[in-house]
Amino acid sequence: MPTAAPWPQQRVGRPPMLDAATLDEMADIVARAQAAPHTMPKLTDKHPGMTIEDGYAVQDRLLAKWEAEGRSLIGLKxxxxxxxxxxxxxxxxxxxxxxxxxxxxxxxxxxPTDRLIHPRVEAEIAFVMKDELSGENVTIDEILDATDYIQPAIEILDSRFEKFKFDLESVIADNGSSARFVMGGRARRPRDVDLRTIGMVMEIDGEIVACASSGAVLGHPARSIQMLVAWLHGRGRTLPAGSIVLTGGATEAIAIKPGNAVFARFQDMGEISVRIG
Structure with missing residues (x-):
């Protein structure tokens, strides 16, 4: 199992616009909505001046809270x-x-869906890093060199916002609707496949519900990692060795319900399945 090193906690770049007490309150609201699942209004409804940086400042507080509870960071999405x-x-x-x-x-x-509110699934490519990555302008080749292997993944998303309606600032504070994820299929070395053209087919209960190519993710899923590493660099952080990185769904997220059998088939990488309880 990959083990990612913790992020350093310093931050550089634009500071949050909201004060620390407000950000603490937001983090508490999100943490409660996730721990004992219930819906909440968009955070910008009460704080229309909230910025993207405020959303990430809430994420920082969530991570600190979760680590204080004994949970550990394994990667990024x-x-x-x-x-x-x-x-x-x-x-x-x-x-x-x-x-x-x-x-x-x-x-x-x-x-299990008893702790999920608006569950949805999407298929994506996961990268598992063997080396640390840092800097503002890492190349695709540097990313591939730093990758141990790639692997099929299914991400289970669950927005906590009422009626699944939110804006970017609010969804960032809700940790990108993160809920669960599963990795499986056939792990491959990143240079052994054409990462721009991996076909993906998602089925629910035997019915095809989505088809896509890995190139739908920014033309090449490693570009997600390029953007991620640059984002981390702007905050005085790096992508640690051992990190799992989910590079993002190539299709829209598909709603699921109890009893569904979900299959995601990946060209030359096998298939991955989960059942929704």
Whole structure:
């Protein structure tokens, strides 16, 4: 199991606009909505001046809270990295979030929905890093060299916002709707496949519900990692060796319900399945 080093906590770049007490309050609201699942209004409803940096400041507080509870960071995720997802969510740029070790489920497992509100699934490519990456302008070749292997993944998303309606600032504070994720199929070395053209087919209960190519993610899923590393660099951080990185769904997220059997088939990388409980 990969083990990611903790992030350093310093931050550089633009500071949050909201004061620390307000950000603490927001983090408490989000943490409660996730721990004892219930819906909440968009955070910008009460704080219309909230910025993207404020959303990430809430994420920082969530990570500190979760680590204080004994949970550990295992990686990061990119979201809204395909045209389909941007159009579905009504946003124009990707976002980033954190992955906690206890949200990784075994392939073939049953994902309970009793703690989920608006569950949806998407298929994506996961990268597992063997080397640390840092800097503002890492290249695709540097990313591939730093990658141990790539692997099929299914991410289970769950927005806590009322009626699944949110804006970018709010969804970042909600950790990019992160809930659970599963990795499986056939792990491959990143240079052994054409990462721009991996076909993906998602089925629910034997019915094809989405088809896509890995190139739908910014033309090449490693570009998600380029953007992620640059984002981390702007905050005085690096992408640690051992990190799992979910590069983002190539298709829109598909709603699921109890009893569904979800299969995601990846060209030359096998298939991954979960059952929704």
């Amino acid at each position: 990119a979201g809204l990295t395909s045209k389909a997802k941007m159009e579905q969510m009504g946003v124009s740029e990707p976002s980033f979030g954190i992955l906690m070790r206890d949200t990784l489920d075994p392939e073939g497992s049953v994902i």
